[in-house]
Amino acid sequence: MKKLGLLIIAIGFIACQSENKTNGTADTTNLVTSADSLSFKYDSVKVYSKTPVIINKKNDTTKAVIVFPLFSDKKVNQFVESKIKLTADSGKNYKTYNDYAADFVKGYDDFRTSEKDYPQTWILAIKARVVTQKPAYLSLLSIYMNYSGGAHPNSVFTYINYNPTTHQEILLDSLIQPGSMAKLTAVAEKIFRKNEKLSPTASLKDGYFFEKDTFKLNDNFTVTDQGLKFLYNPYEIKAYVYGTTELVIPFSELKEIAKPNSLLSPTN
Template sequence: MRFHFFLKILVLSGLLYACNGQNRPSVGIQHTDTLSYSRKNIDEHSNYFLKEDDRLDTTYFRAKYPIFQESKINDLIATVVHLEGDTSMEEAAHRFINSYNEYVEENNGKSTATWSRDLQVDVVANTPIFLGIRTKQEEYTGGAHGDHFTLYSNFDRQSNKAITINDIILEDNKDKFIKIVEQYFRKQEGLSGDDSLNGKYFFEDGKFSLADNFTFEKNDILFYYNVYEIKSYAEGNTELRIPYTTFKHLISDKGLNYINSIN
């Protein structure tokens, strides 16, 4: 396949016209939550187009993410917004697009596929004591299939630190909690208490383990295992919900405060 360079300027102009309004904050500030923030959209395309049958395709980088009015909050969540250490989303977009452009130029203007990256960062919890963020990304840079993941991150508003499972479950109660979670996992997967976790699952030494990736929902704690963490790509990700009522006696006072703040 060849790039039709004589078309790229005309088509790019059409795309820019169709996408007017990109690279600007969404209208309005969120006032219903404890922290105020706006949402910003980034949408950038490569100037190189790939002709496939009756259509032209191009590499793109798209992102939607929150910008808080308090700069310290933006600093707090920076690592789960700017996943590769970029100082801004514009920098991330330029770097991604430039990487593709360099790849095309090194191959004499030829490519078999375009690249894409879609990043969406959402505020899933916003209370006076903690902030919950969900980061979702889908990416394709060639090969048999793309890559995708979902990352949940929770931050304590008073200490400005990430919340870990050790903040929720005291160390003395950890083993009891893991047993409860494993029971729910086995039930969800249709396994008996004696079925091995080797083979189909990727748990180390066949021993069940908690995902570091979790979030607080209204009635449950959600553990989220991304692809390749405990299953093959074909098996996909795994969402595991555990009702608070089943382990309320194991939750720390701090954990109860987090949970009560969203109910």
């Protein structure tokens, strides 16, 4: 059942969108205003295949839906769009969200040309939602789901961190003291082992995919009210059935690691 969870979520996510099945339509909904300098509204692009499939005596069709925040600042939009279009790491350079969605549907239609009896539809569902919005910190979570046949969908959850004041991406190295990555990793491993109910010396070979049996942090992070949170995707460190794995390092553990006056600084 768990393998179908992400697919069910994606189907529900698409079902909540407008059912106006016009290829390449953009839907502007959910206007959001903020006391901060940034304001945004959620927009969407939807592309539907014109090649229906009959499943359980009902017509269904391949769908590509991308939901994204549209900010008043064009530079922020350009950054967010560039990051979302890289989520799937397809190697293609799409100019617009619509190009991205249309190419996915075209791939299905081309496939159906040679496989007319193919009994399934495909789904591309991407939703980028704002997680944190501050004058100098914007964090989004991009949820990517792609099902094009097989036992289960492929899914990727990616945090996007941006400074709307300097218009620069926020990388982990910019938040910690030089040379402190090893210390940060050691702190994170203790928390990880506690979360996973592992002893300090237990091997990571069984049940985990860490290279050379060595714990490692990735660069998929966000800063929350509780601290520095990392997210590991399905298949990244565990089998798909376990889904995502989150790890939060409290601010109290970052006092000697965080750069002064950074997002991780206790006084910030």
